[in-house]
Amino acid sequence: MTQNVGRRDTAAQNTAAAPEDALLTINAIEVMYGRLALVLRALSLSVPRQGVVALLGANGAGKTTTMKAVANLLRSERGEITRGSIHYDGSRIDTLDACDLAGRGLSLVMEGRHCFPTLSVEENLKVGAFSRRDGGRAIADSLELVYSYFPRLRERRNMATGFLSGGEQQMCAIGRALMARPRLILLDEPSMGLAPLLVEEIFVIIRELNRKEGMSFLLAEQNASVALRYATYGYLIESGRVVREGAPEVLMDDPEIRASYLGLDASAARMGDAALADRRRRWLS
Numbered sequence: 363m364t365q366n367v368g369r370r371d372t373a374a375q376n377t378a379a380a381p382e383d384a385l386l387t388i389n390a391i392e393v394m395y396g397r398l399a400l401v402l403r404a405l406s407l408s409v410p411r412q413g414v415v416a417l418l419g420a421n422g423a424g425k426t427t428t429m430k431a432v433a434n435l436l437r438s439e440r441g442e443i444t445r446g447s448i449h450y451d452g453s454r455i456d457t458l459d460a461c462d463l464a465g466r467g468l469s470l471v472m473e474g475r476h477c478f479p480t481l482s483v484e485e486n487l488k489v490g491a492f493s494r495r496d497g498g499r500a501i502a503d504s505l506e507l508v509y510s511y512f513p514r515l516r517e518r519r520n521m522a523t524g525f526l527s528g529g530e531q532q533m534c535a536i537g538r539a540l541m542a543r544p545r546l547i548l549l550d551e552p553s554m555g556l557a558p559l560l561v562e563e564i565f566v567i568i569r570e571l572n573r574k575e576g577m578s579f580l581l582a583e584q585n586a587s588v589a590l591r592y593a594t595y596g597y598l599i600e601s602g603r604v605v606r607e608g609a610p611e612v613l614m615d616d617p618e619i620r621a622s623y624l625g626l627d628a629s630a631a632r633m634g635d636a637a638l639a640d641r642r643r644r645w646l647s
């Protein structure tokens with residue numbers, strides 16, 4: 363099956379957003395850390411307007427690096443985009459500062475959450491509105507919107523976030539991103555460390571935000587089964603390259619994804635497909 367690596371699914375390409383219609387387009391970027399480690403290699407993807415796009419991949423595949431490249435956060439880690447370009451809403455953004463991006467409606471929710479633990483939930487949420495210039499009334503409306511999607515946050519609005527459960531902290535981190543009134547949210551591993559029911563709850567809210575508020579999402583996930591159930595399109599990356607892309611149902615039917623990401627058809631590896639077995643070993647190591 364190694365011949366499939368690097369292949370783009372033709373049917374899938376037909377359903378991919380044409381770059382000119384896309385809200386976000388990553389064009390063949392190459393990212394290096396410390397001028398030595400080449401981590402992303404000619405990686406291209408796009409997020410259509412009002413799309414929910416899953417970015418799937420194993421540990422170290424380059425999901426977080428892709429998110430940081432879009433949010434322009436590589437520099438603090440001695441990383442840089444050495445080739446390619448990133449466009450958002452018709453403008454090139456890989457040449458801008460991270461702060462400029464928040465004002466344009468692009469928010470990143472980092473892996474591992476990162477709320478300020480000693481601040482209350484409401485204080486954390488208000489931090490998310492720091493770049494807005496549309497006044498207290500509009501910010502209060504956004505706070506109300508966040509509480510309507512996350513009633514648990516309303517109940518805990520005065521509690522220090524350090525005392526929240528992992529799932530509540532994830533909600534707070536997403537809520538804080540919403541306070542910037544984003545059009546595109548980059549969400550890095552929203553399911554990480556959460557019980558299945560909570561993961562489902564969070565993905566249902568993501569879908570509602572997409573459908574009712576028109577927000578687009580790029581979701582980096584190792585949990586392919588949940589991400590593909592909620593996404594409108596997906597990419598699988600391996601060693602910094604896109605190796606598969608397609609509509610969720612196309613990806614869910616892909617034998618390699620079924621065996622290595624969805625835990626299905628494991629017999630394929632036992633049936634002598636050495637390449638697949640080798641990849642399983644790498645992903646599981």
Ligand SMILES: Nc1ncnc2c1ncn2[C@@H]1O[C@H](COP(=O)(O)OP(=O)(O)OP(=O)(O)O)[C@@H](O)[C@H]1O
Binds near residue numbers: 427440
């Ligand atoms: N600051 C850095 N300096 C050097 N190498 C880095 C740095 N950050 C990440 N890497 C390397 O880049 C590769 C991609 O890492 P990245 O964090 O993007 O993967 P990931 O897909 O998000 O993985 P995970 O699922 O574990 O979060 C890995 O090999 C990692 O070791």
Ligand SMILES: [Mg+2]
Binds near residue numbers: 550
């Ligand atoms: Mg990561």
